[in-house]
Amino acid sequence: MQLLHIDSSVLGPNSASRALSAEIAARQVALHPGMTVIHRDLATDAALHLSSAHLAAWQGGPIEDALLGADLAKGGAYLEELLTSDIVVIGAPMYNFSIPSQLKAWIDRVVVAGKTFRYGANGAEGLLKHKKVFIASSRGNVYTPGSAAAALEHHESYLTGVLSFIGLTDVTIVRAEGLAFGPEAKEAAMVKARANIAAMAA
Ligand SMILES: Cc1cc2nc3c(=O)[nH]c(=O)nc-3n(C[C@H](O)[C@H](O)[C@H](O)COP(=O)(O)O)c2cc1C
Numbered sequence: 001m002q003l004l005h006i007d008s009s010v011l012g013p014n015s016a017s018r019a020l021s022a023e024i025a026a027r028q029v030a031l032h033p034g035m036t037v038i039h040r041d042l043a044t045d046a047a048l049h050l051s052s053a054h055l056a057a058w059q060g061g062p063i064e065d066a067l068l069g070a071d072l073a074k075g076g077a078y079l080e081e082l083l084t085s086d087i088v089v090i091g092a093p094m095y096n097f098s099i100p101s102q103l104k105a106w107i108d109r110v111v112v113a114g115k116t117f118r119y120g121a122n123g124a125e126g127l128l129k130h131k132k133v134f135i136a137s138s139r140g141n142v143y144t145p146g147s148a149a150a151a152l153e154h155h156e157s158y159l160t161g162v163l164s165f166i167g168l169t170d171v172t173i174v175r176a177e178g179l180a181f182g183p184e185a186k187e188a189a190m191v192k193a194r195a196n197i198a199a200m201a202a
Contacts, residue, residue: 001035003028004085008042008103009093009138016176016190020136021091023197024174028087028134031202038081042102047074050108075109082110087132088168094139094155107162116166126167133163133171136193140180172200 005025009015029035048054048071063069082088092099099107110116117126135156143153160171174196176189 001032001087002085003032003035003037003087003089004081005037005039005089005091006042006103006106007040007091008100008106009091010043010100010102011093012043015091015093016138016179016186017091017093017136019190020138020174020176020193020197021089021134023194024134024136024200025089027197027200028089031200032087035087038085040078040081040106042100042106045074046102047071047078047105047109049105078106078109079112079115082128083115085131087134089134089136090159091136092138092155092159094137097152098154098158103159111162111166124165126165126169128167131168131170133168135159135171135173137173137175137177138179139175139177142178142181144177 003025005021007015007018007021009017011018025037025039029037048067053065053068054072054075057063057068057072063072090103092103095101098104113119116128117124119125137156139155141149143149143155156173156175160173163169163171174193176186176193178189179186
């Protein structure tokens with residue numbers, strides 16, 4: 001088995017989502033001994049934004065720029081890692097009501113027609129099957145339905161939406177929110193999230 005562990009927080013050792021994603025990955029390895037782990041730190045090594053040069057290369061055009069060539073290879077590796085993994089753990093902080101742009105750049109490389117989704121007579125079909133996804137979600141405010149900020153929740157809803165589009169529907173969210181409400185609130189949110197991780201079964 002293979003686990004793909006992705007982090008996208010820019011807060012390094014102070015990151016809540018990194019702490020939780022690492023604990024989820026460790027819990028999954030404990031549940032599935034011998035599993036291979038691939039770690040992608042998108043905050044230190046992100047793919048470039050897609051450009052017209054990327055699209056031209058995908059259509060068979062020449063790749064004359066070494067930077068573009070390396071970035072296309074990185075995107076290809078992202079896709080291969082996702083295709084070959086059984087479990088995906090995504091550390092996803094909320095930045096400006098959605099996911100970090102580094103994580104969006106990863107999504108732009110793995111949502112690929114013919115590889116992870118296709119359109120047919122009946123509309124869109126996700127092509128990924130039999131994978132479990134765990135999202136370590138962290139955010140400063142609270143976005144539960146009915147809360148004042150609920151309408152600004154484009155974070156988990158976006159991420160689960162795009163994952164579902166490519167067939168990844170078995171998604172477990174471990175959430176720590178209200179992290180900006182003071183040290184006690186942060187501690188309580190982290191304790192609750194950690195309890196959810198500890199309770200995970202195979
Ligand atoms: C650049 C930036 C933008 C943020 N935007 C939001 C936001 O829109 N809504 C929110 O609730 N929290 C926001 N926060 C707070 C983070 O979601 C919170 O600090 C969370 O712990 C970040 O996860 P991390 O610790 O893994 O980086 C933002 C933080 C940063 C650094």
